[in-house]
Amino acid sequence: YILVSKNWEELPQLRLGYGIAIITVIILPWFVTMLTVHGDEFKNHILGAELRDRIVHDTPFSLYYLGVIIRYYLPWSFFFIAALAKQFELTSISPPPIPLKENIFLSLSKKFKVWRSNITKKNNQAFLFCMLWILCPLLLFTLFRIEHSRYMLPVSAPIAIITAHFFSQLIDSSSGFQNKIFKIPFYLSLIFYLLIAMFTVMGIFFLHPRFSAPTGLIVLSVFSIFGSVLLFILYRSKKYFISIIALSIIQIITLTSLSGNSLSFFNRYPMKKFAEHILASPQSAKRIGLYRLGNH
Structure with missing residues (x-):
């Protein structure tokens, strides 16, 4: 920085x-x-x-961690992308007109200098610090090609700071929540929860012929639908601040469900199910087999 x-x-x-x-x-x-x-x-x-x-190691180069940031912070990553778009729009002031005969690289260089001078101004330094906080771990682990999603935990704080600042800007604005900069990520969040409900119902449907429907899956599907409807009603009622708080609570409950009993029905590496089976085994001398975990 x-x-x-x-x-x-x-x-x-x-x-x-x-x-x-x-x-x-x-x-x-x-x-x-x-x-x-x-x-x-x-x-x-x-x-x-x-x-x-x-x-x-021989792991090929990929943009794995970019996908981690997007999917692991859903649906907040929708608002985070909107926050970046809004902030970069505020800091991207066009440079003076450049003659056509000048080289395109010179034009890009001048634009970058103008943007850099704006991003380093005092009122943008907090955003610059947060962006560097995100980019440094992202670039480091991408270059080393080590695919473990937990390595992106350090970027949780700057993502939360940038997103929270984005919400505070919208609250201070008279029409911020009616702008597409908020509408798009908000409705994408509703779609996200509805997809969770839809896939959960499909899972219950396919499990039902062989097993009784787990209570956790039923509650998750009902809660996802209820949460989506509640968020839509709050937004249409112009209770924007309450809708953000409700979104946080819904996200906490949903993640708790997905990280607990529900996820083991869908995850290809059901560690929780294996652990429960090992603990339930009556054998005194247990032989535990190991299997290779994925990078998720």
Whole structure:
């Protein structure tokens, strides 16, 4: 952030020494304990599986993490994309007209300089900081080609900050919630919940001939439909702030359902079902088989 914004006066304020000391106090005891308990096995695991194998491997290049950010934060990612569009629109002031005879790369260079001067202004520095907070982990793990979705957890905070600022701008505006910048992600969110309900009902329908319909799936489908209808009514009633709060509550309950009993009926790696079967086994000497997990 300091390199991009060129705010060199903030460099001494970082207190890198204190930061390194705090991190060392937190992390070092764990490494010392594990090395003492497990010895070379732990050392070889850290140097091999956790370091070498994550850098040197044959996984092809992909935009996996871009998809992670979009799908793991649904439906908030709809509003996050809208927030980016709105913010970049505010910071993209056109440069002076450029003669046609000038090179196209020179034209793009001038446009970039104008945009950079706008994005580094004081009122846009918070947005710049959040964007760099997102881009650094995204680019790092994309280049290393390590496909583990949990590595995108650090970007949760800046995504939430940018999205929350977007909502606050709409609340301060007289017609912000009636603009397509909010309508499009809002109706996409309704479609998202209706799709959850539809696929859940389809799952119940296909499971019913062999199994009794799980209560969790029935509740999830009913709640998804009820949540979509409630959000639509609140929006049409112009209770915008309440609709955002309701969306948050619906999302929490839906994610709790999908991350608990419901997901194991659809996920191709049903870890929860395997765990329940292992725990329910009466055998005293259990032999547990391992299987390769996916990157989700």
